[in-house]
Amino acid sequence: MLRPSYPIRTERLTLRPFTEGDFADLHALTGDPDVVRYLYWDVHDEEMTRDSLKNRIAQDALTAEGQWLVLAMDLDGRVIGQVVLKWESALSRQGELGFVLHPGFQGKGYAREASEAMLRLGFEDLGLHRICGKCDTRNVPSWQLLSRLGMRREAHFVEDELFKGEFGDQYVYAMLDREWRARQTSST
Numbered sequence: 001m002l003r004p005s006y007p008i009r010t011e012r013l014t015l016r017p018f019t020e021g022d023f024a025d026l027h028a029l030t031g032d033p034d035v036v037r038y039l040y041w042d043v044h045d046e047e048m049t050r051d052s053l054k055n056r057i058a059q060d061a062l063t064a065e066g067q068w069l070v071l072a073m074d075l076d077g078r079v080i081g082q083v084v085l086k087w088e089s090a091l092s093r094q095g096e097l098g099f100v101l102h103p104g105f106q107g108k109g110y111a112r113e114a115s116e117a118m119l120r121l122g123f124e125d126l127g128l129h130r131i132c133g134k135c136d137t138r139n140v141p142s143w144q145l146l147s148r149l150g151m152r153r154e155a156h157f158v159e160d161e162l163f164k165g166e167f168g169d170q171y172v173y174a175m176l177d178r179e180w181r182a183r184q185t186s187s188t
C-alpha cells in the first residue's frame with residue numbers, strides 16, 4: 001500500500017496528483033500525435049482527455065496490486081508531463097515505471113528527475129523488489145532514459161504484439177531493490 005504525502009519535491013519539479021485545473025496542460029500531451037506515437041492510447045479529443053483526467057485524478061495512491069499511481073510533473077505551475085508507477089504484484093513485489101513529457105520540455109532531464117522520484121517511492125516506500133520499464137524498440141529516448149536510470153535491458157521481444165496496426169518489438173528494462181540501494185550509496 002502506498003499513499004505518498006504530497007507534494008513530492010524534486011530538484012526542479014513538483015510531483016502531485018492531477019487536478020481539474022490541469023485539463024489544458026494534459027490535453028497538450030494527449031492531443032499530440034508525436035507524444036502518443038509509442039503509447040497505448042491514440043490522440044485524444046477534448047472529451048477523451050476530460051474522461052482520462054477524471055481517471056488520473058483518482059490515481060493518487062496504490063491500495064491494491066494492478067493499480068497505477070499517476071502523477072503530474074509540475075514545473076512552476078504548468079504540467080509538463082506525467083510519471084506513473086504500476087503495482088504489478090504484491091506477492092512478488094514487482095512494479096513498472098512509465099513517463100510522458102511534453103515535447104517542449106524534452107532533452108532537459110525532467111523525465112529522469114521525476115522517474116528517480118518514482119523509483120524511490122517504489123523501492124523505499126512501497127518496498128518493491130523489482131521495477132521494470134517497457135518500450136517499443138524504436139522509442140530511442142525512452143530506452144535511453146531507462147538505461148540512464150541504471151536499469152538493465154533484460155529482454156528484446158520480437159513482434160510480440162500488434163501495436164497500432166503493425167507488429168512491434170519491445171524492450172524490457174529492470175532494476176532490483178539492491179541495485180537501487182547500491183546506486184544511492186555510490187552517488188553520495
Ligand SMILES: CC(C)(COP(=O)(O)OP(=O)(O)OC[C@H]1O[C@@H](n2cnc3c(N)ncnc32)[C@H](O)[C@@H]1OP(=O)(O)O)[C@@H](O)C(=O)NCCC(=O)NCCS
Binds near residue numbers: 036112134135
Ligand atoms: C521518453 C521521454 C519521456 C524521454 O524524455 P527526455 O527528455 O529525453 O528524457 P530525460 O528527462 O532523461 O532527458 C534526457 C536528455 O536531457 C539532457 N539534459 C539536459 N539537462 C539535463 C539535466 N539537468 N539532467 C539530466 N539530463 C539533462 C540529457 O543530456 C538528455 O539529452 P540527450 O537525449 O540529447 O542525450 C520523452 O521522449 C517522451 O515523453 N516521449 C513521448 C512519450 C513516450 O514515448 N513515453 C515513453 C513510453 S514507453
